[in-house]
Amino acid sequence: MRYLPLSDADRRDMLASMGVGAVDDLFRDVPQAARLDGPLDLPRQQGELEVQRHMEALAARNVSAGSVPFFVGAGAYRHHVPASVQHLMQRGEFLTAYTPYQPEISQGTLQYLFEFQTQVARLTGMDVANASMYDGSTGCGEAVLMAQRVTKRRKVILSGNLHPHYADVVDTVTRFTPEEETIVRRAPAPQGGEDLIGLIDEATSCVVVQNPDFFGQINDLTDLAAAVHEAGALLIVVVTEAVSLGAIKSPGEMGADIVVGEGQSIGNSLNFGGPYLGLFATRQKYVRQMPGRLCGETVDSEGRRGFVLTLSTREQHIRREKATSNICTNSGLCSLAFTIHMTLLGEEGLRRLARLNHAKAIKTADTLARVPGVEVLNETFFNEFTIRVPRPAAQVVELLAQRKVLGGVPVSRFHDELDDLIVLAVTETNTDEDIAALAAALTEVLQ
């Protein structure tokens, strides 16, 4: 077995040196009744070539985004990732390191986390960011729990235009907490005009909104933020498309108290939904209520600058059942990919990338608006918008797929009742030919 260095002779020598007859003697604490006599009914070990062949055959049964005109978004986005990002994150010193609990030999990880935290804080317009969460949706759940801790209130108001999976995760993580919860989950409003301010009261801990929202619309949150603060609650703003932060006024500028985001768009592949990267940022005054790992600057025994994981008294390994969260990890390697890609972009590149996405989305929306039967719902959008079609949307998307076009996500995949809507995302990876192919296929399908 190519991954196991011990030879049979090594094993014999080692056992002999310990005065142990057979390796099974080392398992003597295992109750006899529970010991398996031999290997389970599973395939036997295989060489690299055979395994690669097996996995390649499975991969070949999927239609990869790069092989077709591709317009799927709704929480995960296909962007071009520079080649050097993948190369650098695959370096063994990053890939095969552990959580930097021994800071003297983990400065590489710690320094990029410090850079990451700074980049995320600036992007979101907040004071501080943590070293990342599992993904945007779990970050959203943690943000709600944090708002409840900060305000000591329980009521949570979820916008109907929050990504439905995110709202589901909030439901899941608050369901079994000891106190009674009130989760107010609004119905989706694909054409906007949602009124959340009227729902806020003295029991409200937080309001959670997404921007751009699930249907792609961009909302000015300033008035909402003022009303939330007036009531002593927190505004949680979710951003599922991090590239939008290069074009749209930041959540911090609009008054957010906590910003959670999905950082996959920058540096990370689609990966069929994971691993992704939860961004989590807040205001300085709430830092000790934050979940997750934090990297901080300090000095070493000789006064040289160095970095460590800090404020760990919030965390489970110290606080156990009194911790701010049970989370014990971040999304380290994905945050590295984000940081490297962000570093390559710089502000200049990010703004340029965002404009490119926006321009292509406008072009696509205008092209689709001319397809008979298609109505574009959005007046505002960044790189994602919603269309109404005169047939069940799930069917339309399936028929598009049969024509080798992956043409967005039917909203009925989340909300049964909204069966004629499709959410489409357009990025810098889409060519004019892609847009024409989508329009042609859609025209054909709707005839």
Next chain:
Amino acid sequence: MNRQGRPTGPSVSTGETAGATWTGNRALALDEKLLFELDGWGRTGVDLPEAELQADRLGGLNRNKPIGLPGLSEPQAVRHYTRLSRKNYAIDMGLFPLGSCTMKHNPRLNEKVAGLAGFADIHPLQPVSTVQGALEVMEQLAYWLTTLTGMPGVALSPKAGAHGELCGLMVIRAALEARGDARSRILVPESAHGTNPATAALCGYTVDSIPATPAGRVDVNAMVAKLGPDVAALMLTNPNTCGLFESDIIEIAEKVHAAGAFFYCDGANFNAIVGKVRPGDLGIDAMHINLHKTFSTPHGGGGPGAGPVVFSEALMPFIPPAYVVREGQELRLVEDVPHAQVGRMTAFHGQMGMFVRALTYMLSHGGDGLRQVAEDAVLNANYIRESLKDVMTPSFDGPCMHEALFDDRFLKDTGVSTLDFAKALIDEGYHPMTMYFPLVVHGAMLVEPTETESKESLDDFIGAMRSLALAAKAGDTERFAAAPRFAPVGRLDETRAARTPILTWQEPEPKAAAE
């Protein structure tokens, strides 16, 4: 050398090598500034065309103020992050004996396969007809996990071990509520990972701690005394965090079940028994499996991990979406379960990138190879334990499972602490073992070599550990108090970091204002 004082300027430290260098570098040991201190303002390292954009549709919400993000060209960026990488210890560089973490070799075939466009470049919300291969990976992974554990159900979506714990306890709570009996307490041994009590609290339970026996196992009588009609579950790690198999586990399971409670197992240490023992045969109802431990997906400097949970028959109806079901030739993805007791744990379907890597690892090893993994992991740990027991103090009688636990009795009256010992190990070129965990022994040192170390590598490590133990006993305390002497930085002031947290880079104050 100066150990207390903190000279302010850049300094080249120890007296071993002569003199300072002009750069502060030492040959291959290179200093690296923060990204924000490099000359990246206004620069970019990507070539993107200028968009043709007449009128935007941002609704007047354009981001007009500067964001403050420097950019680097590709050569600068590659150099910056390559230099940073060299300040990390990693499995690729040497034995990584971090107990409880299973720092085994990460096969590169797994990385290659995970990077295939058919896995890396597919979207979670594509039509399921276009991702049948991905769903088959999930189905095959589920088959391996259920077969290896002898437990019929599995939730693949949890994103990490602690997330799996949360899923497992929520499922248990849902099952109890379904029978009208939510209960209120979780029993957790003193030696448990911190995530266990934190998770229990998140599920609305109070935590009751169970003491250990002098032999490092759960005190069955003490546990029975704490069992009652309000106990929802026992959370137990097996093999436990002392590196020992809970020899009374079948009896423990029977008692837990007799009290109407469920048995949750923290599967962090599954590597010791994979292919040798099926947790289902021990009476376990739910167990998370850290794919980043037993099944070799990279730790990545702190994630991403993956924490699927296997379940007994009784808990299967409560498994949260998303999951895969087979309907003839077609695989279907169940994304929404109306009125589910436990809802979605995360957006989408789980850590696909890790599923691919773990399945690749399983196929490489086969059922026979995985059994060998457990045997070699246990053999290696015992070999270390036996080779060091004359100079260090193992906490419990042997044999151990896949990790060897020592305490600090051998350091008594030497003036050397477990922390000092660990830092001195850094100077010898190793990542330290887990220290001060588990909490049940004094000054714990938990050593887990894993099966991917050769005998030669183990012998070298044993040599280093022996030499340190003997030096401590011989009164060579300088070697410890000053450690690490050869790392990129010396011991870091963690108290200062926590007292006045600096969590982001700030523009330096103008020169005139500086001291």
